[in-house]
Amino acid sequence: MLTAVCPTDVLESQIAAQNETANSDIRLSDDEIMQRVRRIRSTWSQAERDARSEDADRRFEILLVTFFAEAA
DSSP states (O other): OOOOOOOHHHHHOOOOOOOOOOOTTOOOOHHHHHHHHHHHHTTOOHHHHHHHHHHHHHHHHHHHHHHHTTTO
16 A cells, blocks of 8 residues: 655645636647736746746645655
């Protein structure tokens, strides 16, 4: 049996989400979603882009460690 362990710093992180409130009946195509994402990203400064990229890299590394912790 495998048991995944999630580091507590991931559980406790308070990342501000950019949620759009939309009626649940609305179905967006992949293209419409990508347009919205690009519009949001276009407002980010270079420093914010760098910080988000570093954070994504850190979270991805934690995810990989979590997945393969039992295999080691």
